[in-house]
Amino acid sequence: MTTDLHTLIRNQDLARQDLSCLYEITKILAAGTDLQESLNSVVRVLADMKEMENGTVTIVIH
Helix, strand or coil: CCHHHHHHHHHHHHHHHHHHHHHHHHHHHHCCCCHHHHHHHHHHHHHHHHCCCCCCCCCCCC
């Protein structure tokens, strides 16, 4: 395989992982449970799936 093909495959894998992560977060938020519990679950998903250790959650109310 060429380097370009390896890069393409790697990018597709990352895109699938990102989409899967967003789907898991969406399921948590759509469940409509306690906000603190939901945010804790979202942070856990991000830590597990994206190996994120730090971050900020911003809530915007329209």
